[in-house]
Amino acid sequence: MTASPDLPRPDHRAAAALCVLLGSPEDLRRPGVREAAERARDLLRSGADADELATCYRALDTALRQAGDARGLDSESRGGTAPGITPHIKVAVCPGSTRCTRIERARDLLPAPHCAVNGTRMRKGRLGSAQ
Template sequence: MTASPYLPRPDRAAAALCTLLGSPEDLRQPGVREAAERARDLLRSGADAGELADCYAALDTALRRSGDARGLAGGSRSVTAPGVAPHIKVAVCPGSPLCARVERARDLLPAPHCAVHGTRMRKSRLGSAQ
């Protein structure tokens, strides 16, 4: 089995590494602990991006060879690190002019009702301006 052709941005790979290092079950697989510790040591020492990318690729390969199809940052590993989320879903005003109301939007529930415009709010991703 070979490494994934896709490796995440360095900050996401570091978050996935952090999560992996906190998972004793994943580190028990042959070759994974050594590759993870090497990546951690390179990251701590301030290694250059190319060397880190090679190390992340080796760690990805070790994970896949041990039977973890997610590799380093596939599946849910990269999003379970504290404070890391791909996006936050919110419900925003559906009308024009827009008001500043923002509510958390749950995936399986409909957006809340907007009493001003008489329709459901629109689901969106939380942006930096909100």
């Protein structure tokens, strides 16, 4: 088994990775992953403190790695950002009070994607220079 790296303090990237993970039925079928992911989601929704979230994210990262996902939770391949997007493109962003950096391309005629962390649809907007 690969040693799990220390995750940074709970930040927006981990919340974005959690959101992408919760939207992936294949990943949630792995043993122990669904329970750990749902616990992290519940803590994030309830506004838990940073230490408690960090502990939960580490447990989820460990569950993913033990289930055979070498990426763990907080990796670039989980889709925390959308490289190559230019500022005039419409995007869907996190709608919650605990905002993550997940960005999805928003299609005009389709509803915004679902945010699994906050349990609502993402909000549509234009990509800003800070994103």
